[in-house]
Amino acid sequence: MKQSYSIFSLVRNALNYHQDWQEAWRSPDPKPAYDVVIIGGGGHGLATAYYLAKEHGITNVAVLEKGWLGGGNTGRNTTVVRSNYLWDESAHLYEFSLKLWESLSQDLNYNVMFSQRGLVSLAHSQHEMQALRRRVYAIQLNGIDSEFLTPAQLKEWCPILHVAPDTRYPIVGASLQRRGGVARHDAVAWGFARAADARGVDIIQNCEVTGLKVENGRVTGVETTRGFVGARKVAIAVAGHSSVICAMAGFRLPISSHVLQALVSEPIKPVLHTVITSGLVHVYVSQSDKGELVLGAGIDTYNSYSQMGSPPIVENMLNALTELFPIFSRLRFLRQWGGIVDTCPDASPIIGKTPVENLFVNCGWGTGGFKATPGSGFVYAHTIATGTPHPLAAPFALERFHIGYLIDEHGASGVAH
Ligand SMILES: Cc1cc2nc3c(=O)[nH]c(=O)nc-3n(C[C@H](O)[C@H](O)[C@H](O)COP(=O)(O)OP(=O)(O)OC[C@H]3O[C@@H](n4cnc5c(N)ncnc54)[C@H](O)[C@@H]3O)c2cc1C
Numbered sequence: 001m002k003q004s005y006s007i008f009s010l011v012r013n014a015l016n017y018h019q020d021w022q023e024a025w026r027s028p029d030p031k032p033a034y035d036v037v038i039i040g041g042g043g044h045g046l047a048t049a050y051y052l053a054k055e056h057g058i059t060n061v062a063v064l065e066k067g068w069l070g071g072g073n074t075g076r077n078t079t080v081v082r083s084n085y086l087w088d089e090s091a092h093l094y095e096f097s098l099k100l101w102e103s104l105s106q107d108l109n110y111n112v113m114f115s116q117r118g119l120v121s122l123a124h125s126q127h128e129m130q131a132l133r134r135r136v137y138a139i140q141l142n143g144i145d146s147e148f149l150t151p152a153q154l155k156e157w158c159p160i161l162h163v164a165p166d167t168r169y170p171i172v173g174a175s176l177q178r179r180g181g182v183a184r185h186d187a188v189a190w191g192f193a194r195a196a197d198a199r200g201v202d203i204i205q206n207c208e209v210t211g212l213k214v215e216n217g218r219v220t221g222v223e224t225t226r227g228f229v230g231a232r233k234v235a236i237a238v239a240g241h242s243s244v245i246c247a248m249a250g251f252r253l254p255i256s257s258h259v260l261q262a263l264v265s266e267p268i269k270p271v272l273h274t275v276i277t278s279g280l281v282h283v284y285v286s287q288s289d290k291g292e293l294v295l296g297a298g299i300d301t302y303n304s305y306s307q308m309g310s311p312p313i314v315e316n317m318l319n320a321l322t323e324l325f326p327i328f329s330r331l332r333f334l335r336q337w338g339g340i341v342d343t344c345p346d347a348s349p350i351i352g353k354t355p356v357e358n359l360f361v362n363c364g365w366g367t368g369g370f371k372a373t374p375g376s377g378f379v380y381a382h383t384i385a386t387g388t389p390h391p392l393a394a395p396f397a398l399e400r401f402h403i404g405y406l407i408d409e410h411g412a413s414g415v416a417h
Pocket of ligand 1: 368
């Protein structure tokens with residue numbers, strides 16, 4: 001449903017309090033049955049619905065969301081997008097996604113505010129520098145942009161960063177992915193929702209899936225707070241709640257759910273034009289278009305569904321920030337929140353079939369799935385539509401935990417979102 005926006009329509013709508021503002025997507029009641037039901041209205045579920053419709057002509061699709069669109073990790077993340085992963089399988093998948101990001105606003109006809117401002121990963125010791133070298137060379141071998149920065153080049157790239165050698169954790173070098181950056185997270189959910197709706201997908205909010213109907217080893221529908229909805233295929237995209245949904249189908253996932261926290265400062269003038277991450281002092285930071293500093297760190301190590309998190313993580317994060325940027329030491333912080341991330345033992349996602357026929361799963365993106373949103377949706381849609389894993393998704397099948405072909409990306413996902 002496209003709407004032509006001109007300056008006049010904006011003024012008219014502002015003056016009439018947006019009374020006749022056209023909704024970006026419909027709010028239909030669930031139909032009795034669909035070809036595909038997607039559980040979870042985050043970025044991954046919505047992108048999957050969009051690519052099912054666009055790439056495969058499957059439009060009899062419902063996205064069922066228990067709350068509001070993007071109210072899970074999609075609207076809680078710190079929006080870093082990059083493709084600097086170590087192993088070939090991950091590098092290809094995330095690079096495919098990054099290429100989709102580069103034309104996503106045009107494709108969706110919706111500005112997702114993708115800003116390729118560069119992503120810097122700091123090294124504070126020779127040991128870290130060696131690990132960084134290995135990663136940069138591996139990334140370059142996959143044809144993906146990645147380069148080294150000396151402390152002097154780093155100072156030039158980001159003058160407010162404290163690179164003096166007399167600090168507790170001196171910076172000895174860094175890597176830079178210039179095509180990395182940030183995007184507006186809500187806009188990604190809204191853009192995919194609007195574009196999927198325009199192709200006929202039903203997006204149904206406030207509709208929680210409470211059970212899965214499995215007959216003779218095959219899924220036939222979902223029980224929801226708005227009644228039973230039949231489905232030829234069911235696709236799970238619920239991030240931190242993946243284990244809960246799969247338990248409804250009678251199998252376990254190698255997933256543990258943890259809180260990942262983020263916080264933002266009061267808005268200030270533009271001072272930080274790039275994304276800086278440090279795995280050692282344990283913080284990463286960028287500046288939003290509103291002027292707020294956006295900060296994150298590692299997960300709270302205990303399991304939880306609480307979306308809150310504990311104060312020590314926040315304290316460490318702020319200590320780390322002021323170690324790297326003394327200029328921020330008197331800044332006030334406005335808001336803190338948490339999201340439930342779904343982490344796999346090898347810090348890589350699961351995309352593919354499940355032991356139940358016609359039931360598919362997409363999860364395990366942990367602390368880093370926002371950047372994968374378009375790529376994940378694309379390969380998941382292919383897997384659902386054709387019943388065969390997309391070549392980029394094949395290495396990430398659930399079977400890898402049986403055959404032992406793990407893709408260990410802990411180094412890439414530690415703190416460098
Ligand atoms: C604080 C934080 C910072 C992060 N920073 C980054 C970052 O900088 N870069 C990056 O790449 N990634 C980051 N991530 C990770 C990223 O946010 C996630 O991997 C990604 O957004 C997952 O998207 P999703 O669509 O799978 O999940 P979600 O957006 O969580 O969507 C899942 C949806 O499923 C719904 N749902 C759950 N159970 C049910 C049910 N029973 N019935 C119906 N609906 C249900 C939920 O309400 C939710 O809306 C961060 C995460 C957090 C929490």
